Amino acid sequence: MFSYCADPNSLEGLLWLSCYITTPKHMSFYNSFLVVMLLISLAAPLAMAFGFAGSIASRSSILLVRYLGKGYLAMIRGIPDIVFFLFIPIALDQAFEYLRHKVLCPEVTEAVRQGNDFVVCSVAKLPLSSASEWVHDLYGFSLALLAFGFVFGAFTGNVLSGAIAAVPKSQLETAEAYGFTPRQIFRRITLPQMWVYALPGLSNLWMILIKATPLLFLLGIEDIVYWAKELGGIKTGVYDYPHPDWRAWYFAVLMIFYLTLTYVSQSVLDRLSNRLSIGQATMAGKAN
């Protein structure tokens, strides 16, 4: 990056380090931190949407919808989330390709599943084999994002249905006595009040979401874990910047990154909860 970096072998000490940490590969490493932030900021609203839909569905008056919603909220409790992170992207990928295969190549009559192979015609492939590199990256990231949205949607759904249940019953009964329809009760009484009850659970989920982002590595995305492994590995003399195994130090940097992120989030959330509890008839509210 700097002009004196032209010949790395002649450098020493801090000068060497300043060149080393500004190589193009390190720039990709720094960019992958932005990818993590992007994932968090996109996954949070997506999970909110999934969770809201799930908690509404689990209270539906239609039997099938209710069971689907309840099943969605319950599945996360007994099965490790990593199973879902491994399962959902492949399953979604195959589902998309299967649908495109049926639509785009109706003339092919052979089964898609042939023994141990999953064969779709070439125009149904996702992304197309002719697509450029960034399309592949984007597709992989979107699948990962959907997996995050799905899993965290189930968590959020649990928090939200708990919050809905926590709204005082007497208020709902009063609304009913005034002749509100169930829809009106939900929209005017339950919905505005549930957020206060949901806040502790949601802020907890936010911390969990932050700590779940390294799972991107499992989904084959070139994230911070990938680059830490890549850059930290032993570099022999054939490289411009030879060094021994530095992976532990790269992971130490990641630890510090995550600790900072969780620490800052925690202080912001604590402040928010203090602010919201002012004037509330709770212990925290009285203390203020």
Next chain:
Amino acid sequence: MSCLQTISDYSLRSLGYGERLLPKADITLCEQFVLIGSGMIWNIYFGMFALFFGFFFATSLALGKNSKFWLFNAPSRAFIFIFRGSPLFIQFFFAYDLFIIIPKLGMDIELGFLTVTVETRWLTKAWLGALIVLFLNTSAYAAEIFYGALRAVPSRDIEAADSFGFSGMKKFRRIIWPTMMRLAWPSYTNEAIFLFHATTLVFFTGFPAWRQKGDAIYYASYFAEKTFNPFVPYPIVGFYFILFTLLIIGIFSIVNKRLNRHLAPNDQSNLKIRLNLIR
């Protein structure tokens, strides 16, 4: 090949016994069930030992965090913050790479009648290295739970103990500790379940599976890769985990009953599974 044959070939494969090669072609449902079940041995091993050792360490950490003496307080707080504030995933990577660069040493421990050689390279093997990370991690999470419970012990209990002349160790063992356990137990059950779930991370992080001796999800992803069909192996893993989660709840609720047995039925707390906690 019959299913009984498969069971005798693969049921202990994850420990290195039985057939050496994993099934490659014409993978049957039975093979998937047996091999993934065999991998569960590792999940149970990690979960049980980390939880057992973690319990004691967590109790001391909770007391340390509650202590007014900075030499106990500060390290406990720092430890809990570091292990709860960073992802377990990164902790595994960090620990593994750290264990690799420490010098390879052998150490003989004389036990009188026999000599045990302890080597630092064992740390890079999952059975010890990953267990240590899981142990430290669950200790931090459980310590926070225990600390919360310790703060919630009713002050009237302690005053009553004081007036009866209890003090020091006796007061802790007879009055504070049982109440702390009773208050913490529902959350601690949750922690046990999710520690058990977190054991699935071991072979996806730094620790390599030696000679394809892996845990349940290691074999599941192997099958998903080989058959290109995720719809069979992953539900099997899910099935096993639900089964063992129910088992954990069963065992912990027996303890919970015992901890609550002196209370009137209305005051007793029931176990309830709450949210999953990814680390």
